[in-house]
Amino acid sequence: MANQPGLITLTTDFGYKDPFVGIMKGVILKLNPMATIVDITHGISPHNIKEAAFTIGMSHSFFSAKTIHVVIVDPGVGSNRRPIIVRTDHHYFIGPDNGVFSLIYGSKSETLGVTHITAEHYFLSQIGQTFHGRDIFAPVAAWLTKGVETAKFGDMITDYVTLPFPSVSMPNKTTIEGEVIYVDRFGNAITNIKAEELNAIYSINPEAKLKIVTKGKQTELKNYYSEVTDKGLYSLISSAGNLELFVYRGNASALFEIKVGDIVGVMLAPPS
Amino acid sequence: MANQPGLITLTTDFGYKDPFVGIMKGVILKLNPMATIVDITHGISPHNIKEAAFTIGMSHSFFSAKTIHVVIVDPGVGSNRRPIIVRTDHHYFIGPDNGVFSLIYGSKSETLGVTHITAEHYFLSQIGQTFHGRDIFAPVAAWLTKGVETAKFGDMITDYVTLPFPSVSMPNKTTIEGEVIYVDRFGNAITNIKAEELNAIYSINPEAKLKIVTKGKQTELKNYYSEVTDKGLYSLISSAGNLELFVYRGNASALFEIKVGDIVGVMLAPPS
Amino acid sequence: MANQPGLITLTTDFGYKDPFVGIMKGVILKLNPMATIVDITHGISPHNIKEAAFTIGMSHSFFSAKTIHVVIVDPGVGSNRRPIIVRTDHHYFIGPDNGVFSLIYGSKSETLGVTHITAEHYFLSQIGQTFHGRDIFAPVAAWLTKGVETAKFGDMITDYVTLPFPSVSMPNKTTIEGEVIYVDRFGNAITNIKAEELNAIYSINPEAKLKIVTKGKQTELKNYYSEVTDKGLYSLISSAGNLELFVYRGNASALFEIKVGDIVGVMLAPPS
Numbered sequence: 001m002a003n004q005p006g007l008i009t010l011t012t013d014f015g016y017k018d019p020f021v022g023i024m025k026g027v028i029l030k031l032n033p034m035a036t037i038v039d040i041t042h043g044i045s046p047h048n049i050k051e052a053a054f055t056i057g058m059s060h061s062f063f064s065a066k067t068i069h070v071v072i073v074d075p076g077v078g079s080n081r082r083p084i085i086v087r088t089d090h091h092y093f094i095g096p097d098n099g100v101f102s103l104i105y106g107s108k109s110e111t112l113g114v115t116h117i118t119a120e121h122y123f124l125s126q127i128g129q130t131f132h133g134r135d136i137f138a139p140v141a142a143w144l145t146k147g148v149e150t151a152k153f154g155d156m157i158t159d160y161v162t163l164p165f166p167s168v169s170m171p172n173k174t175t176i177e178g179e180v181i182y183v184d185r186f187g188n189a190i191t192n193i194k195a196e197e198l199n200a201i202y203s204i205n206p207e208a209k210l211k212i213v214t215k216g217k218q219t220e221l222k223n224y225y226s227e228v229t230d231k232g233l234y235s236l237i238s239s240a241g242n243l244e245l246f247v248y249r250g251n252a253s254a255l256f257e258i259k260v261g262d263i264v265g266v267m268l269a270p271p272s
Numbered sequence: 273m274a275n276q277p278g279l280i281t282l283t284t285d286f287g288y289k290d291p292f293v294g295i296m297k298g299v300i301l302k303l304n305p306m307a308t309i310v311d312i313t314h315g316i317s318p319h320n321i322k323e324a325a326f327t328i329g330m331s332h333s334f335f336s337a338k339t340i341h342v343v344i345v346d347p348g349v350g351s352n353r354r355p356i357i358v359r360t361d362h363h364y365f366i367g368p369d370n371g372v373f374s375l376i377y378g379s380k381s382e383t384l385g386v387t388h389i390t391a392e393h394y395f396l397s398q399i400g401q402t403f404h405g406r407d408i409f410a411p412v413a414a415w416l417t418k419g420v421e422t423a424k425f426g427d428m429i430t431d432y433v434t435l436p437f438p439s440v441s442m443p444n445k446t447t448i449e450g451e452v453i454y455v456d457r458f459g460n461a462i463t464n465i466k467a468e469e470l471n472a473i474y475s476i477n478p479e480a481k482l483k484i485v486t487k488g489k490q491t492e493l494k495n496y497y498s499e500v501t502d503k504g505l506y507s508l509i510s511s512a513g514n515l516e517l518f519v520y521r522g523n524a525s526a527l528f529e530i531k532v533g534d535i536v537g538v539m540l541a542p543p544s
Numbered sequence: 545m546a547n548q549p550g551l552i553t554l555t556t557d558f559g560y561k562d563p564f565v566g567i568m569k570g571v572i573l574k575l576n577p578m579a580t581i582v583d584i585t586h587g588i589s590p591h592n593i594k595e596a597a598f599t600i601g602m603s604h605s606f607f608s609a610k611t612i613h614v615v616i617v618d619p620g621v622g623s624n625r626r627p628i629i630v631r632t633d634h635h636y637f638i639g640p641d642n643g644v645f646s647l648i649y650g651s652k653s654e655t656l657g658v659t660h661i662t663a664e665h666y667f668l669s670q671i672g673q674t675f676h677g678r679d680i681f682a683p684v685a686a687w688l689t690k691g692v693e694t695a696k697f698g699d700m701i702t703d704y705v706t707l708p709f710p711s712v713s714m715p716n717k718t719t720i721e722g723e724v725i726y727v728d729r730f731g732n733a734i735t736n737i738k739a740e741e742l743n744a745i746y747s748i749n750p751e752a753k754l755k756i757v758t759k760g761k762q763t764e765l766k767n768y769y770s771e772v773t774d775k776g777l778y779s780l781i782s783s784a785g786n787l788e789l790f791v792y793r794g795n796a797s798a799l800f801e802i803k804v805g806d807i808v809g810v811m812l813a814p815p816s
Contacts, residue, residue, distance in 0.1 A: 007301060009294065012767075015729035016288060016560060019603040022553060022584030026607035029551060029580065033608065035299065041286075046730055047793045059291040062406065063298035065304065078768025091274030129768040131783030133605065185287035186318050194807050224350025224401040236564075239403030249319045249347050281566060288560060308573065310581075312566030315559075331563040334678065335570035336577065384799060457559035496622020496673040502745050511564075511675030521591045522618050 003034045006145025007064060010037065011056050011073040012133065013044040016146045020131070024070075024138040027124065031142035040069075047075045049100050050163060054182055056200045057103030060091055068141050070133075071095040078129030078168065083117040083136050084160060085150050092144055094137050099163030106162075111266045118154035162167025166261075168193055174201050174268035178243070180214075180260050193243040193266060212243070214264045219245060231255065275306045278417025279336060282309065283328050284344040284405065285316035296342075296410040303414035312341075317439065319347045321372050322435060324456055329375030330512045339413070340413050340516065343406075345369040350401030355389040355408050356432060356516055357422050364416055366409050371435030378434075390426035438533075440465055446473050446540035450515070452486075452532050459523025461530045465515040465538060479543045486517060486536045503527065547578045550689025551608060554581065555587040556616040556677065564675070568614075568682040571668065575686035584613075588730060591619045593644050598726055601647030602784045604635055614677075615639040622673030627661040628704060629682050629694050636688055638681050643707030649723060650706075662698035676802070685738050710805075712737055718745050718812035724804050725759075728745050731795025733802045737787040751815045756787070758808045759800065763789060774800065 004113075008028060014020040021042050036186055040059050044052045052073040060069055067090075074096040076141035086093040086101050093101050097116075105112065106266075118134065120127075122143050127135035140153060168178040178193035197263060210220045212235045219235045228234055228248050233256050238244035243264065246252050253259065280300060286292040300307055312331050316324045324345040332341055339362075346353075346368040354426065358365040358373050360381035365373050369388075376466035377384065377489040392399075399407035409467050412425060418504050470493075474482060484491045484507045491507045500506055500520050505528050510516035515536065518524050525531065565586050572579055584603050585623045588596045596617040604613055609760040611634075618640040620627075630637040630645050632653035637645050639661075646676060649656065661680065664671075666687050670678035684697060686808050712722040719786055724739035741763075746754060756763045756779045777800050782788035787808065790796050797803065 005305065007305070008366045009298070010289070011294075017585060017587035019584045019599050019729045020728075022555075022582055023603050023606045025582045026553070026603070026611070029582070030608040033549065033551070034582070036305070038294055038297045038301070040291045041289060043289035047796075055291050059295050059298070062302070064302040067298070076770045079770045081770075128781070128783050128785075130780065130788075134783060184290045184292075220683070225352075226348040226351045228570070236402065239399070239400050239406060240399075244402075251318075277577065279577070281570070283563070283566075308567045308577070310566055312574070313561060315561035327563050331567050331570070333568045334574070339570070456562045456564075497659045498620045498623045498625075508674065509671050509672070511678060513672075516674075518702040523590075 001143070001146035001148060003032050003146060005034050005036065005065045006032065007036050008141045008145065009040050009063060009067060009069045010042070011040040011052060011069065012042045013046050013052065014042045014133070016042060018102055020133065024133050027138040028142045031139060032145050035142060035145045044065070044073055047073060049073050050097055050165070051143050051182070052100050053163065056093070056100070060104070063091065065090045066092070068092040068094060068144050070137050070213065071131045072137060073100055074098065074132065077132050079214045081174050082157070083132060084157070085115040085117060085140070085153055087111070087113040087115070087150055092146045092150070094141050096132070097161050099161045100161045101163060105160070113150065114157050114160045115150050116154045116157045119152060121195065122148070123151060140213070163271065166192055168197060174204060176201060176266040178264050180258060180262045180264060183258070183260060187247070187253040189217050189245040189262070190240070190253055191243045191245070191264045193264065195237045195241045198243060198266060201266065201268050203268065205268060208268045209271065211267045211269045212264065213267070214245060214258065214262060217256065273415070273419040275304050275308050277308065278304065279308050279310065279339045279412045281335060281339060281341045282314070282364065282418065283312040283316065283324060284308065284314045285318050285320065285324065286314045286344070286405070291423060292405065296405050297327050299406055299410040300414045300461060300515045303411060304417050307414060310446060316345055319345060321370055322437070323436065324372050325374045325455070326461060328365070328373070329379070331377070335363065337362045338364070340364040340366060342409050342413050343372050343387050344405045344409060345372055346370065346404065351406050355404060356429070356431070357387040357389060357412070359383070359385040359387070359422055359424055366413050367423045368404070369433050372420060373431045374435045377432070385422065386429050386432045387422050388426045388429045391424060394425060399495050438464055440469060448473060448538040450534060450536050452530060452534045454531060455530070456523045458512070459519070459525040461517040461524055461534070462510050462512070463515045463536045465519070465536065467513045470515060470538060473538070473540050477540060477542065480540045481543065483539045483541045484515070484536065485539070486530065486534060491517060521543070545687070545690035547576045547690060549580065549660060550576065551580050551611045552685045552689065552702060553584050553607060553611060553613045554586070555584040555588065555596060555613065557590050557592065557596065558584045558586045558616070558677070560586060564677065568677050570645045571678055571682040572686045574690050575683060576689050576731070579686060579689050582599070588617055591617060593642055594709070595726070595777050596644050597646045597707065600637070600644070607635065609634045612636040612638060612688050614681050614685050615644050616677045617644055618676065621676050626701070627676060628701070629659040629661060631655070631657040631696055633657070633696055638685050640676070641705050644707045646709060647709045649704070654805070657694065658701050658704045659694045660698045660701045663696060666692070666697060666759065671691065687695065687759040701780070710736055712741060714743070718748060720745060722808050724802060727797045727802070727804060729800070731791070731797040732782070733783050733796055734807070735787045735790040735808045737808065739781045739785045742787060742810060745810070745812050749812060752812045753815065755811045756808065756815045757811070758806055759803065760791060761800065778812060
């Protein structure tokens with residue numbers, strides 16, 4: 001197989017202290033020196049599969065077609081959990097079959113194929129039971145960039161693992177109940193309530209106002225951060241299209257003790 | 273516009289936990305797969321525009337001509353603060369017009385042009401109001417590497433924002449008063465006093481000694497860190513040519529409670 | 545010298561806050577825009593030469609032949625400690641002569657040559673005494689990728705610095721005494737006891753069991769992390785082939801107060 005350009009992204013919980021990520025890059029570039037490697041993040045909280053699922057879910061679509069996304073949060077490494085390749089309309093995803101691709105399975109791809117990686121001749125020659133990123137996932141990603149077809153790596157499976165993600169509920173036509181699903185480095189708290197859902201209840205009475213409530217506190221919906229100047233809790237639509245709670249030039253999570261799992265309610269309040 | 277090699281650097285306060293930087297790289301490489309991207313740092317303190325200005329000020333000159341430096345510390349994102357391209361003799365700079373390029377405006381470039389970016393056809397198709405790094409700055413940087421001229425992105429402006437930076441004062445011919453402007457990861461405290469300024473007062477009486485004082489403590493000027501072996505506070509000329517306070521194999525900032533804004537005085541003391 | 549592709553890795557204690565690493569990359573790419581640069585880590589504890597030695601020792605072999613590994617943990621920068629190039633069968637290493645390459649000298653390379661870098665025309669034009677990463681190591685690495693031979697950079701030396709690393713002792717044929725030499729971001733504690741050493745005492749009586757003891761606690765040897773589900777202390781063979789102490793989905797170092805230097809004993813216990 002000839003070397004050719006190809007884009008590989010890495011998303012892991014390996015952090016920035018140890019050489020694990022660098023070692024994976026060495027393995028990839030040894031097999032294909034023409035590959036381009038982009039770090040999405042290595043700062044996933046240790047063993048937090050859902051955080052990784054959310055991270056790759058909000059990131060992958062900004063990359064070019066045929067990008068190979070390697071995602072490794074893998075507490076079950078070495079056990080019989082399967083290494084897999086997920087293929088969608090536009091991208092490839094490589095990682096452990098532990099639910100890390102749950103939001104990819106749920107995306108709008110028309111085609112979806114999941115391959116159980118078993119073809120050991122594409123692995124590093126001596127594989128261990130603690131670092132499949134180095135021994136399996138990195139070399140398989142490199143071979144994919146070299147043009148090896150997914151069918152060569154193993155058989156298709158349909159019983160891949162999907163983790164439940166918190167869904168939004170609507171107790172009535174003008175109320176949405178969701179929750180915080182991610183807190184970013186600025187302390188902004190991103191919820192699972194989408195802009196379209198806000199629009200749907202808002203369209204019932206465009207004269208009315210949206211009341212957004214979390215932890216007994218009511219917040220106003222703004223368009224951008226610096227629309228306010230005080231240190232109160234406000235909300236806006238995040239860059240990924242979700243309802244987000246923020247404090248202007250402050251850390252909403254720290255100041256208002258908001259964390260993943262906190263309930264957020266949205267109500268349509270008639271004009272007063 | 274043809275793809276061609278081009279170097280883009282990134283300096284942000286996005287940190288290393290979230291996928292924001294990775295997403296920007298995806299946007300750039302989708303538009304120009306031949307671009308090379310270098311991270312200067314993503315560890316700027318959240319919303320600290322001056323720290324970013326200082327960081328790009330001390331870094332840019334080490335990159336090759338025509339490098340495109342994207343700098344994003346942008347608490348005003350989504351407001352009417354302008355996205356701009358700054359062009360100097362050697363480089364391009366892209367970011368918000370909030371003073372982040374203050375030290376570039378003050379540098380010795382003979383040519384200087386600032387363009388207000390308004391040409392929306394170079395933006396991502398759906399732009400939001402919270403992540404212009406993804407929606408405006410990354411694509412504009414990519415289009416620049418593909419050879420689009422700065423004039424195509426919008427009109428020139430001259431009323432760009434410049435932030436005041438602390439300047440050194442000289443109460444008399446043998447005294448300099450400056451301050452700490454940056455503390456690095458080792459705890460070294462870098463001041464705004466330049467080596468040339470030290471040389472100027474020193475040349476008045478080369479027999480005399482320089483007394484460097486901060487927080488009531490006097491330090492001696494050394495040539496390099498390991499010239500001393502005890503844990504006292506010393507000073508030397510930093511890699512950027514500034515007076516710097518240090519502790520050998522220790523953290524000067526932590527051990528002597530030195531922080532940004534602390535006053536540092538230099539006096540010429542006659543030989544005793 | 546013509547530009548040509550070449551792989552350079554970086555391992556430093558520069559951290560992720562300051563622009564030092566970005567500046568080094570600017571220097572390299574200015575000299576050779578075709579170089580590929582991989583970060584192994586910049587999270588080495590400040591001034592910890594042994595940690596850097598261990599990190600590059602466990603990483604380098606995964607990179608392709610002729611890779612140039614730049615390692616900078618350099619408290620003696622500016623003093624008369626020498627800048628060196630180490631050449632082995634497969635790789636080049638560049639950094640200060642302070643013991644950071646101790647484990648490279650001890651590796652199985654059949655050829656080994658150490659060059660004292662003195663040829664100043666390969667340095668940045670104005671070199672300082674605090675940042676040889678920028679002024680000496682980065683440009684020398686770039687020139688190496690362009691095909692300059694090591695002999696051009698200076699003379700060979702044989703009195704390079706080697707640091708003592710803790711070695712394993714065997715008080716008798718069925719007992720090994722070693723120690724913890726590295727704790728990774730997950731809190732896993734890696735020891736200096738190699739899998740081969742475990743196999744050697746195990747082969748004496750394959751019916752017997754290995755007892756692994758640290759801090760008065762006995763642990764069982766497992767094959768992979770998720771073989772257990774409780775939060776006890778267990779051990780396995782790490783990805784680098786060393787005995788490693790771990791807690792499944794937990795931080796062994798924090799939970800059991802295990803740190804670098806702690807003694808770990810292995811005994812062959814007859815079947816009960």
